[in-house]
Amino acid sequence: MTTAALIEILVKVILLLGGVMTAAAYFVLLERRMAAWVQDRVGPNRVGIPLTRIRIFGLGQPLADGVKFIMKEEYTPAHVDKRMYVLAPIVILVAALTVFAVIPFGSVLPVDLGIEGLSEPIRLVVAPGMDVAVFVIFGLSSIAVYGVILGGWASNNKYSFLGALRSSAQLIAYELPLGLGILGVVVAAGSLDLEAIISAQATSGWWFILAQPLGCVVFVVAAFAEAARLPFDLPECEQELIGGYHTEYSGIKLLLFLVAEFLHMITAAFLIVILFLGGWHFWGLTGAGEQVGLVQAVLRVMVLSGKVFLVILLFMLIRWSWPRFRFDQLMALAWKVMLPLGLVNLVSVAILDQLRTAWQLDAWWSNPLLIAANWGICLLAWIVVAYAQPLIADNRPQQELELYDVDPQV
Amino acid sequence: MEPGLIPILILAAASLALAVGMLALGSLLGPRRFGRVKQMPYESGMDPIHDARRRFDVRFHLVAIVFLVFDVELLFLYPWAVANKDPQGLPRIAEQVGQGGGFSGGLVFAEVLFFVALLAMGFVYAWRKGVFRWR
Numbered sequence: 001m002t003t004a005a006l007i008e009i010l011v012k013v014i015l016l017l018g019g020v021m022t023a024a025a026y027f028v029l030l031e032r033r034m035a036a037w038v039q040d041r042v043g044p045n046r047v048g049i050p051l052t053r054i055r056i057f058g059l060g061q062p063l064a065d066g067v068k069f070i071m072k073e074e075y076t077p078a079h080v081d082k083r084m085y086v087l088a089p090i091v092i093l094v095a096a097l098t099v100f101a102v103i104p105f106g107s108v109l110p111v112d113l114g115i116e117g118l119s120e121p122i123r124l125v126v127a128p129g130m131d132v133a134v135f136v137i138f139g140l141s142s143i144a145v146y147g148v149i150l151g152g153w154a155s156n157n158k159y160s161f162l163g164a165l166r167s168s169a170q171l172i173a174y175e176l177p178l179g180l181g182i183l184g185v186v187v188a189a190g191s192l193d194l195e196a197i198i199s200a201q202a203t204s205g206w207w208f209i210l211a212q213p214l215g216c217v218v219f220v221v222a223a224f225a226e227a228a229r230l231p232f233d234l235p236e237c238e239q240e241l242i243g244g245y246h247t248e249y250s251g252i253k254l255l256l257f258l259v260a261e262f263l264h265m266i267t268a269a270f271l272i273v274i275l276f277l278g279g280w281h282f283w284g285l286t287g288a289g290e291q292v293g294l295v296q297a298v299l300r301v302m303v304l305s306g307k308v309f310l311v312i313l314l315f316m317l318i319r320w321s322w323p324r325f326r327f328d329q330l331m332a333l334a335w336k337v338m339l340p341l342g343l344v345n346l347v348s349v350a351i352l353d354q355l356r357t358a359w360q361l362d363a364w365w366s367n368p369l370l371i372a373a374n375w376g377i378c379l380l381a382w383i384v385v386a387y388a389q390p391l392i393a394d395n396r397p398q399q400e401l402e403l404y405d406v407d408p409q410v
Numbered sequence: 411m412e413p414g415l416i417p418i419l420i421l422a423a424a425s426l427a428l429a430v431g432m433l434a435l436g437s438l439l440g441p442r443r444f445g446r447v448k449q450m451p452y453e454s455g456m457d458p459i460h461d462a463r464r465r466f467d468v469r470f471h472l473v474a475i476v477f478l479v480f481d482v483e484l485l486f487l488y489p490w491a492v493a494n495k496d497p498q499g500l501p502r503i504a505e506q507v508g509q510g511g512g513f514s515g516g517l518v519f520a521e522v523l524f525f526v527a528l529l530a531m532g533f534v535y536a537w538r539k540g541v542f543r544w545r
Contacts, residue, residue, distance in 0.1 A: 009417045013424050021428075074437040078449035090429045097425035101418040127417040135488075136418065153463070157451040161462045169470050172477040179484050183491060190495035192488070247452055252436030256429060328544035331473070335542040339480075339533065346487075347526060354519050357495070 012126045016100055024262045025062035031316050033058070038320040072251035077155075080248060084154030089249070089256035092147025096263040099140045101126040102133035103270050104195050106301035107280055110294060124301065125195070134182055134192040137271070138175075141226065144264065145171045148235065151257070152245035163244025166327060167228070167235030173334035174225035174232075180342025181219025184212050184349040185275050198279030202288035204367065207278035211371050214345040214378040216276045218338050223268040225334070228261060229315055231322040234330060269311040273304065277311070280304040341381055348377045472541045483529050490522050 029044065036043025047060035076082060106124040123129075130136060145168055152164020185208050186192060189200035201207050209216045225232040236244030243249075246257045273279060280286055280300035287296050325333065352370045355361070361370070451458050493499030500515050507513040536542065 009420055013417070013421050016421070017424060017428060070432075070436050070439055072436070073440045073442060074433070075442075075448075077451065079451050086433070090426070090433070093429045094422060094425045097428070098418060098422045101421045126421055127414055130414050130418075155451075156462050158453060158458075158462045161466075165466055165470055169473050172481075173473060176477065176480050176484065179481065183484065183487055186488065186491040187494065190492060192492055242452070242454070251440060252432055256432065331542060331544050335476075336537070343526065343530060343533075347523070350519070350522070353494075354516070358516065 008122070009126065016126055017097065020097065020100055020263065020266070021259070022062075024259050024266065025066065027262060027266070027312060028065070028258075029058065029061050031319075032061075034313075034316045035320060038317075066255075069252055069255040074251050074253070077248055079156045081154040081156065084150050085248075086253070088147050088151035088154060089253045089260070091150060092144055092260040093256045093263075095140045095143035095147065096260040096267070099137055099263075099267050102130045102136045102194060103267070104198065104274070104279070104304075106304055107195070107198075107297065108290075108292060109297050110292060121297075123195075128195075129193070131191070131193045131196075133194045134186065137267075138179070141264070141267070142175065144260070147260070148245050151249070155245070155248035157248050159241045159243070159247040160245050163235050163241045163247070166241075167245055170225060170228075170232065170234060170330060170334075173331060174222045174338070177218045177334065177338035177342045178222035178226060180339070180346055181215045181222060182275065184208075184215035184342075184345050187346070187350050187353055188212065194274050194279075198274055198281065199288070199290075201278045202281035202286075205281075205283060205288075206367060206371060207276065207281070209276040209278075211374060212276075212345060212349055213375055214341060214381055215349065217378075218342045218345060219276065220272055221333075221338060223272055224315070224318070225330075227264040227268040227315075229265055230319040231324050232330065233324060234327060265315055266308070266312065269308045269315065272311050273307045277307050337385055341385070344377065344381055348374060469541075469544065476536050476541055479532065480529065483525075483532075486525070487522065490518065494518075 033043040033045075035041075043058070044061045045058040046055055047058050047064045048055035049060065076085060102125065104123075104125040108121040108123050110121040127133075127136075148167045148171070149164050152160040152167070155161070185197060188208065188211065189197045191197060191200070228235050234244075236246065241247070246254055249257060280303050281288065282303045286300045286303055292300070352373055356366065356370060451462065494515070495501075500518055504513055504515060
């Protein structure tokens with residue numbers, strides 16, 4: 001590895017860390033303004049430039065929050081397991097940040113800086129050409145479970161413990177639908193590289209949300225659950241568990257947990273856009289090839305970030321539109337709805353894909369035909385789920401229950 | 411070591427430095443005050459009765475086992491998903507074995523479908539056993 005390549009990586013890492021942390025801070029402000037808008041309040045709009053009366057829509061709020069968090073007391077309660085207690089926020093933040101190494105922020109930037117040894121054109125991803133990117137994301141997002149369990153266990157608090165238990169069960173339950181949703185995309189694109197998945201959508205012009213609607217639904221629901229956003233925020237539901245696994249945390253350690261959570265949401269938005277919404281591709285605007293001019297390259301970056309922004313807005317709107325699930329409904333949704341739907345999607349996508357290769361369907365009507373078949377399967381699955389009603393279970397305490405009526409499993 | 415991994419390791423090291431640096435900054439700049447009540451676990455103002463680390467419901471354990479089974483089995487499908495269409499993958503093997511070898515993409519696909527069917531059978535078994543029932 002040459003020095004120039006190393007410096008390129010370092011510059012990318014610094015830009016990425018700065019950009020992502022700033023983005024997370026300002027998305028917090030956006031979320032608070034949005035919450036205020038939904039609830040007919042004004043929201044944080046007063047912090048501007050210090051010592052002046054200029055307010056600029058509260059854009060100084062994230063900076064003020066950061067300073068406040070740093071100046072707070074760094075407090076460790078007496079009853080905790082000290083090493084684990086400090087380790088948990090570090091683990092969860094490092095895992096949440098490292099995921100961004102394989103996420104492309106655009107395609108390429110065709111500029112010649114005149115430096116020898118620099119790869120050219122510059123690829124807008126920290127670790128370019130990572131052909132197991134999907135596995136890297138899976139592995140690192142699974143480490144988040146360790147952070148949650150470490151935090152909940154080390155806190156030695158009943159709220160934390162319950163939050164960590166629920167959280168671990170939820171995260172591992174929704175990892176299966178997440179994997180099934182991605183597997184359908186991998187079968188169709190034939191690669192685990194996120195850049196290759198985007199270019200597969202760009203060259204065919206059919207985004208995977210159009211080609212695999214069922215897989216998209218399964219993946220989006222699982223991504224919401226993995227990011228622990230409402231309606232899946234059971235790990236830390238304030239009304240029942242105070243703060244869940246971070247009840248005993250305060251000051252900068254709490255900040256690390258909160259930032260990591262926001263980063264999970266941003267990662268989920270990036271994955272939804274890259275896997276199902278065509279990444280940087282937009283019809284008639286960005287082109288599809290590997291060779292791009294400067295204007296097109298910038299357009300691709302803007303299209304990708306615009307899509308990610310819209311998906312994050314969707315996350316925030318859904319937070320204020322849906323009530324939280326009960327825990328048994330959450331588990332039923334994961335195991336009895338999403339997992340079978342994911343399997344159905346995988347099998348149908350694989351069979352249709354195999355038929356296309358076996359019968360050599362290359363005509364102009366073959367793609368729309370196969371996609372129509374996928375939409376039919378999606379509709380059918382929806383109707384079956386609607387009639388079976390697996391989420392409706394009578395959970396009220398039943399006084400007239402006889403002893404032999406109790407499930408032998410319980 | 412795989413050269414593609416180096417940027418990921420650098421990013422991991424940088425974010426570790428960021429996290430540790432923020433914690434250090436917080437402990438340097440923040441005030442410190444201690445108190446006997448402040449050191450108690452927070453339980454909405456009640457005095458805690460016992461330790462938090464108690465026995466919990468066995469169904470969490472069942473879910474963990476079922477997760478392990480399905481996750482590992484799903485992992486086996488990824489190599490097929492990548493090798494299926496890659497010209498260096500299954501098509502090349504089929505070409506090398508030739509017509510008489512009895513190897514084709516269709517056969518592999520049938521095996522994959524059989525594998526998924528086995529997975530679905532395990533899933534139905536766990537469902538019938540009541541692993542997914544919470545109440």
